Amino acid sequence: MTTEHPGVYEIVRYDPRYSREAYEFIFEALAHTQQMLDRVPQTGDREPGPQFHVRGPELLHGACDLARQEFGLLAKTVFHQWGIHRTDDIGEIVFNLIEAELLSKTEHDDRLDFHDVFDIDRALTEDFTIPLEEVAWSKRGSK
Numbered sequence: 709m710t711t712e713h714p715g716v717y718e719i720v721r722y723d724p725r726y727s728r729e730a731y732e733f734i735f736e737a738l739a740h741t742q743q744m745l746d747r748v749p750q751t752g753d754r755e756p757g758p759q760f761h762v763r764g765p766e767l768l769h770g771a772c773d774l775a776r777q778e779f780g781l782l783a784k785t786v787f788h789q790w791g792i793h794r795t796d797d798i799g800e801i802v803f804n805l806i807e808a809e810l811l812s813k814t815e816h817d818d819r820l821d822f823h824d825v826f827d828i829d830r831a832l833t834e835d836f837t838i839p840l841e842e843v844a845w846s847k848r849g850s851k
Contacts, residue, residue, distance in 0.1 A: 730790035
């Protein structure tokens, strides 16, 4: 994770249930989800419009996808170290960021959008595969 948002430190002081890294990851997960859904704002867009909005369940799926890509089989462990055990935890992080004015929401967004959407541990571990390209690359790198 390369970007640090200064307001996150204050959120963590206010609500220490989740680590700073969990909050920073949500920014990356949002960008990843927008890219997955082809809703990426163009450079120079001052105020991203509703066409770029990501709903709670979409962000949850995008966050799990990114975690699996970045952390592989350790994704569940990383989430647990950050304080994320359920989809509701991601909702709490998102709404803490909204309350700190680091993210925005529509009038239709609600914490309940994140409530018990799926078993996050299963989403991070079930049917995990390592693409053959990665295996081939790692074998080349070890010779």
